[in-house]
Amino acid sequence: MTHYALLIDGQLHPGKQDDEVLDPATEQVVGYAARASQAQVDAAVNAAHNAFTGWAANPQARRTALALAASVLRENSQSLAELISREQGRPLRFTLGEVAGAAATFDYYAHFEAPGAEILRDDEQRRASIERRPLGVVAAITPWNVPIILLVLKLAPALHAGNTVVAKPSEHTPLSTLLLGQLLKDVFPAGVLNIVAGDGEVGEQLSSHPLVRHITFTGSVATGKRLYAGAASDLKRLTLELGGNDAALVLEDADIPAIAETLFWGAFWNSGQVCFAIKRLYVHESLFQPLIDALVARAEKTRLGHGLDAQTELGPLTNRQQLERVKALVADARKHGAVIHSGGDQPEGPGYFFAPTIVSGIGAGVALVDEEQFGPVLPVIPFSDVEDAIRQANASPYGLGASVWTRDIARGEAIARRLDAGLAWVNQHLEVQPGAPKGGYKWSGLGYEGGLRGYEAFSDLQVLNVARPVV
Known part of the structure; x- marks a missing residue:
């Protein structure tokens, strides 16, 4: 060795x-x-x-x-x-x-x-x-x-x-x-x-x-x-x-089939272990179920495995401490009435794996929403009023990244400028522009x-x- x-x-x-x-x-x-x-x-x-x-x-x-x-x-x-x-x-x-x-x-x-x-x-x-x-x-x-x-x-x-x-x-x-x-x-x-x-x-x-x-x-x-x-x-x-607790806002005119894959990887790349990954997903109520269905379908076909296996899409969490934290956050969300649409547990066998997990039925006041999970778990929260979604996105001690998803680019830019985030995107997330500074607001x-x-x-x-x- x-x-x-x-x-x-x-x-x-x-x-x-x-x-x-x-x-x-x-x-x-x-x-x-x-x-x-x-x-x-x-x-x-x-x-x-x-x-x-x-x-x-x-x-x-x-x-x-x-x-x-x-x-x-x-x-x-x-x-x-x-x-x-x-x-x-x-x-x-x-x-x-x-x-x-x-x-x-x-x-x-x-x-x-x-x-x-x-x-x-x-x-x-x-x-x-x-x-x-x-x-x-x-x-x-x-x-x-x-x-x-x-x-x-x-x-x-x-x-x-x-x-x-x-x-x-x-x-x-x-x-x-x-x-x-x-x-x-x-x-x-x-x-x-x-x-x-x-x-x-x-x-x-x-x-x-x-x-x-x-x-x-x-x-x-x-x-x-x-x-x-x-x-x-x-x-x-x-x-x-x-750290960050990045919010993504999906507006009522978003094209779900076009954005679902990008949204999924914006949250789950590196098994969610990215400081500016999507960690809270706010979705207009008219698109809530279609987006849940699309994300669940992608989660269920995602291949977990060893990093040296060419077929692997998601590896494990990097250490046991982080695995136990993610498990505890999901358990706490269940106690608060969360609906687990996919994953929600550790697969059998060795390794610190956790299946990609889509969660709904919770909001502010639950640790999975309020804290940075840094793992493959995504809470999805419906909204009817975009002003309320902006308020919820900004009601956090974190301010690293945030994104807006819409077909109306001008509207998306206007909303992105109102989000408390050092990194803001429209119709993308995780992309870092070469030569651009990277930093966050608040904590x-x-x-x-x-x-x-x-x-x-x-x-x-x-x-x-x-x-x-x-x-």
């Missing part, structure tokens, strides 16, 4: 102990991840701190390394994608797409032209400009649902901007990230990229470390709040992409990731004033 090491200061290191990582489809051990000690976390941060000055001073070296990282990922895409499938559960065709997207992200930033200095004044007496400087050591803490692309979306812009990085993957899916560190060990100068694995204590140590200047985190609201609190004493910069996040606004989060402004000597 393979043991995966930490990457610290350009070298691979065993941890203080090894943690076994299970295949969620079989519950068998995939491999062992080194767990970093407190001393190793300190060593990683110190290595990043020591490497910062030289890395920040050489933009051409940064571009070259990012381009090489893209090539290395492409050369090793099969092995990396298979490992993601085995530890996370998603079908291989999707994890291959994840690795391809990560390589494309490295390539994008290898050729990215950051905006130059903004000149405020330039005359015989004075020159004043606004310039950007890298922050220093960035801690990148990533989740288990899409582990490699979500890390590279942080790594590539942070490194391009001149920062150095200490990355910490989720303890549920650390192997692919540790393998990434092994593959990139000789791509970046020693100390520029460090990867340490372990439980929440490692993340908390990074968030409070005095040499870490920026924390970029994707994950749960609860963990985000703890990181926010841990960073407060040192006033660290933060980017937090947190769904702080700051932005992606695009120019996300890139700028990895630097501080400096206003440079120069007085020219009088001749």
Whole structure:
């Protein structure tokens, strides 16, 4: 069984102990991840701190390394994608797409032209400009649902901007990230990229470390709040992409046969383990039953299985904790009178599988509607008045994504603009526009990731004033 090491200061290191990582489809051990000690976390941060000055001073070296990282990922895409499938559960065709997207992200930033200095004044007496400087050591803490692309979306812009990085993957899916560190060990100068694995204590140590200047985190609201609190004493910069409870509104003129498949995958892709997946579906009462029927038909023919099986459409939930949470939410919904139209239980056999589940008969006040389920369960709620649907969609502490489904594009856009969501769609969901920032309202996040606004989060402004000597 393979043991995966930490990457610290350009070298691979065993941890203080090894943690076994299970295949969620079989519950068998995939491999062992080194767990970093407190001393190793300190060593990683110190290595990043020591490497910062030289890395920040050489933009051409940064571009070259990012381009090489893209090539290395492409050369090793099969092995990396298979490992993601085995530890996370998603079908291989999707994890291959994840690795391809990560390589494309490295390539994008290898050729990215950051905006130059903004000149405020330039005359015989004075020159004043606004310039950007890298922050220093960035801690990148990533989740288990899409582990490699979500890390590279942080790594590539942070490194391009001149920062150095200490990355910490989720303890549920650390192997692919540790393998990434092994593959990139000789791509970046020693100390520029460090990867340490372990439980929440490692993340908390990074968030409070005095040499870490920026924390970029994707994950749960609860963990985000703890990181926010841990960073407060040192006033660290933060980017937090947190949970969502995305609403989709299907208006009375929607074409059900045309949209049912897209709606289904907007909710159930990656077994619902997507922060901005559809998690509440509000449907005009005139279309309620036809849409229920269409979604149930799609759910019942969906093929569950191991990620390495070419026939699989949905894999398992990634860990037992998430499976138990989904089961508890469905059980609670039943107690509140929910109608289970499909699925509703765990199939027999090994693995953390849960059949795609369509639920009706519940609304606000029930946990399955009010909270983020992060699993293959979709509550469908009828409405008669679109104003009431908008109110219900916005009556949430979350505000990551939302969508409107209608044949009237202008009306759909007008309604989408009224939804409390950082990502809004009309007749689509989950699509992320290249170059667009990604962030959420309310509890769904702080700051932005992606695009120019996300890139700028990895630097501080400096206003440079120069007085020219009088001749």
